[in-house]
Amino acid sequence: MRLVLEDGEPRLRHSPPPPLAGEPAVLIEVELAGLCRSDLKEVAGTRYGPSQFGHELVGTVRESTARDLPEGTRVVLDPNVVVDRGSGFADRMRVAGPAQLLRRALPVVPGGTDARRLVFAEPLACARHCLSAVERRLGGLAGARIAVLGAGTAGLLIACLARLAGAEAVLANRGAERLAAVRAAGLLDGPVVAYGDLADARADAAVVATSFVVPEVLRHALRAVVPGGLVMLYGGTAPGDALPGLDCDLDAVRRTEGLAAARWHGRPVRVAGSYGTTPHDFAAAVSVLTDPSAPLAAERTVTREVTLGRLHTLLRDRGTALPPGKILVRPAPPP
Template sequence: MRVVLGADGPRLERTPPERPPGEHAVRVRVEVAGVCRSDLKEVVGDRHGPSQFGHELVGVVEESTLPELPPGHRVSLDPNVRVRRGTAFATRMWATGPADRLTAALPAVPHGVEARRLVFAEPLACAQHCLAAVSRHLGRELRGLRLGVLGAGTAGVLIAGLAATTDVEVVLANRSEDRASFLRGLGLLDLLGLRTGPLDSLPADTLDVVVIATSFVRPSVLRGALRAVAPGGLVQLYGGTAPGDRLDGLDCDLDAVRRRELVAAADWCGKPVRVGGGYGTVPGDFAAAVRVLAAQAPVLLPVERMITREVPLTDLPAVLREQLTGRHFGKTLVWPAGPARS
C-alpha cells in the first residue's frame, strides 16, 4: 500500500509496489515517514527538479542483493542520491541501482533510538549541510558569528538550533508572529536559547550571515535579508528557487547560486554583500545528523516537540489536500500501520 501522485492529486494504491529495474535492489519496510514542505510543493506542481515525493523515512531492510545492506539493517533515505525508488509514503519501498549509490542513498541509522526522533535525520542533515556551506563560503568556522535565520518552519528551527549549539548568536525571524508563538508554546525557543522577532524588525546592517529558510526565496524576504546583513556579509539561500530567479537591483542568478552551491559577490543599494547557496546533502551530513539525534545527554535538539500530528497511511491523501490550505505548523508523521508511540 502506498500514496502516489496522479493527475487528480495524491491517491492511495493498495497493490504491492513493483521492483524497479536496476543492477541491485533493496526493499525497505517503512516504520514511519515525515511530511516535508517539498512534498506539498510537488502536490501542487510548485517544486522544480526531480521528484522527491515521500523522502523522510525510517525503515528496516527486508530484502537485499547487497551485503552492505542486509535484512534487518535500519536505514534512512538521502533523496539526492540518484537511484530508482518508490515513495516512502508506503508500507514498503523498493530502491534499485548501482551498489555504491544504493549504500549512499540508504544511510544507516541506529536501532535503539525512537523512530519519531530518527525521522528527522534527512531534514537535520539538510540543516547541517546548509551551515557547512555557510562556513565554506566564509572560509571560517561559525563560532562567534551573528546569524539570522528567516523562516520559523521546521527547516528554520533546525538550522537555528544547530547553529546555536556551536556558540553562534542566533535570531530566528518570521514574517508573522504566529509561528513564533507556536514555537514558544512548545518551549523550543527557551530550550534552544533562540531570540525571535518579525522580519521587518531586524536592525539594518547588523548580521554577519542571514539564511533564508522560507519555503521559497520570495523577493520581499530576500530584500529583508539584504537589508539586515552587514556590509560584506553573506546571504545564504536555502529556500526554494526556480530557474531564472533574480531580484531587481541585485546582479545574481539566484537559482544557479543555490543549486551549484556558489558564492557570488554583489552590490545591494551601494552595500557590498555576498550571496551563497547550499543544496542537498553529502554522506557526512547524515552522519552528523544521526550523532545529534542519537545523543542521550545532553539532548541537543528536542526535535520531537515539533511533531504535531500523527496519521495512518490511509489518511494521508486527505491530510495532504488539507495542508495545502491554511497554515499548518509542526511536523506530520505518517505511520503505515497507524500512529504508534514507543
C-alpha cells in the first residue's frame, strides 16, 4: 500500500512494489513517516523542482541486493541523492541505483532509538546544513546573535541547533497559534516572538525558514540584521523571485548556496542560500538525536499521528490548512 500523487491528487494504491531486479536495490519496510511542508506544496502544486513526495521516514531493509545495505539495516532517507524510489508514504518502499548512490541515499541509523525521534533525521540534517552555512559566513556561531523567522519544524530545529552551538537565538513567527505551539513543545530554550517584536539591526544573521521566502518575511529579516549582516535564505524560492529594492536573484542565491552583496534602504547586507544536505549533516543530525547525555527530543513537536490509509483523506480535505506541529504517518495502526 502506498500514497502517490496522480494529476495533483493524492491517491492510495495497493499494488506491490517492483521486484529487486537489475541494479542494486533494497526493499524497505517503513516504520514511520513525517509529513513535511514540501509534501503539502506538492499536493497544492506550488513546489518548484523535482518531486520528493514522502521523504521523511525511518525504516528497515527487508530485502536487499546491495552489499552495503544488508537485511535488517535500519535507515532514513536523503531525498537529495538521485536514485529510483517510490514514495515513503507506504508500507514498503523500493529504492534502487548504483551502489555508491544507494548507500548515500539511505543513511544508516541506530536500531534502539524510537522511530518517533529518528523520523526527524532528515529535517534536522537540513537544519544543520543551513546552520553550517551561517557559521561559515559568520566565521563562528558562539556568541552570535541569530534571528530565525518561521516557527515551523525547520525554523524550530535551526533555532535549537543554534542554541546548542552557543549562539543567542530568537525564533519569530507571524501567527499566534504557531507561536503558542512552539512554546508548548518546550524544545527551545530561548525567546519566541512575533515578527513585529524582532529588534531592528541587532542580529548578526537572520534565517528565513518559512515555507516560502515571501516579501513580508524577507523585509523583517533585512531590518533585523546589523549593517553588513547576513540574511540566509532557507525557505522555498522559484525562478525570478526578487524583492523590489534589493538587488539580488533570490532563487539563484539559494539554489547555488551563493553569497550576494547588496544594499537595503542604504544599508549593506549579505544574502546567502542554503540548499540540500551532505552525508556529514545526516551523521551530525543522528548524533544530536541520539546523544545519551542531552538528546534533542524533536518528538515533542508531534501533534498528531494518522495511519497511511487515512492520509489521502487528510490531504484532500485539509490541504495546506493543517494545524501547527509535526504530523506523523504510520503504515498501520500501532499495536
